Amino acid sequence: MGKILITGATGNLGIRTLDLLLQKFPSNQVAVLVRDPESEKIERFIKEGVEAHQGDYFDYNSLLRAFNGVEKLMLISAVAFTDRNTQHFNVIAAAKQAGVKQVIYTSIIRKENSNLILPEVTMSDLFAEQALRASGLDYTILRNPPYLETLHSFYGDALKVGGVRVPEGSGKVAAASLDDLAAANVAVLTQSGHENHTYNLSGSEGSSFADIAEALSEISEKNIAYETLSENDYLEAMGMPAFTNDFLLGWVRAVNTGEFSETSGDLERLIGRKPMTYKEFFKKQIAIST
Template identity: 85%
Template sequence: MGKILITGASGNLGSRTLNLLLKKVPADQVAVLVRDPQSEKIERFVKEGVEAHQGDYFDYNSLLRAFNGVDKVMLISAQAFTDRNTQHFNVIAAAKQAGVKQVIFTSIIRRENSNLIVPEVSMSDLFAEQTLKASGLAYTILRNPPYLEVMHMYFGDALKAGVRVPEGSGKVAAASLDDLAAANVAVLTQHGHENKTYTLSGSEGSSFADIAEALSEISEMDIPYEAVSEKEYIDSMVANGLPVFMTDFLLGWVRGVNTGEFSETSGDLERLIGRKPMTYKEFFKYQFSKVED
């Protein structure tokens, strides 16, 4: 197996992918691209033999240097509210120029022919997918659902205020970062995933009403679900100190959930990791147990 490089290796998904990858691949076959190779998050991996490259998606020359001698690049998608199109294009172009054989890209789940636009995410992810497919590189596109770890951001502190979101009965098959990282590692270490697109949905969908019910059961408290107008939703978040650009961003995800944009349970995630993904009830139960401790 040739060298594997993970971009964004100090981030939430990238760091989990790196941890799991090192359980399957010798450290000297793994490289990372990070802004600060001397950070505590990365330093311990360097001591184990991982090759760390300083750089970022905007610095094309740093990408060329990092990709030299690399067979597979795990492209963790760029953060929202940045020039994602330029960043993703640079990574794909540099990988092509450096002789990389395969790029694995983390994209967003969406229904075919969907008109929903999640601000700062969906259109730039589609651009990256199209660019990667046109590059001539072998590719694997891993379409990620909303993360279980960020679901609370859509409705705030449910234990204090309940689940207050705009009305909708759609469901979201969210998945945990650990399960998605395991899928990344499966693709990085196995053959047969070239030129394929996977929908990495969780195994069980839930509406916001379902989440309120689950939280009530787990906490043994009455966690109400309350449908509010989009204006009330935004006004409430602004009153709690959230900038307007973030309220629009979160509203886009909530609309996606309410319209069933993320409801598909494809089974791809379970097949890749070889087990049932963590359900939303299991996740919230685990989180609540940590709060109690």
């Protein structure tokens, strides 16, 4: 197998993917694309023999240089509130021009034929998926659910305030851990047979916000109430910048209407074991903090 390159390698998902990849693949056949090759986050990997390329999704020439000689490219999607369409298109076009064989893209999970629109996310993900399919490259689309590590961003510090306080809804979210999603990335990067497939990497079980409050109460041995708020009161309580209001509400509405509730089994099949459940995750986090 030829060289593997991971973009966004200093981010939460990228660095976990790189860590796991180096347990299975020679470091001298691994490269990364980073904005700052001197970052402390990447220093130890460079010492192990990983090739670091300074580059940016907006800088097409830097992408061409980095992708030279690469066989498989892990494209970790750009963050929200940036020009994601331009960035993703640049990466796909540069990969094609540089002779990359396969691009693996991290998209967002969604139900089949769903009308879900998350501001700053869904439309640009659909654009990237369509661009990949039209590129002539082999591709794998890994649709990620909300992360267990970021669920708290929907309801705040429940242990501190004594409650999960969100707009009303009974939908569930089959969230997954970053470690399990990174393991799925590595499986696709190091195995054949995943070309031109799309996987929905849901966790193994769903949880509503009420379920989360109940689990936190049980594990922490504190009374963590489930409380419903109007959307205006919720936004005021969360205290986020105004420009992120629609973004945050989009995610909460999607959870409450069950947009992330389906469990496909794809993640378990790729990593060869049961993914971490939300209760296991909370137990681990609470044990660390006490």
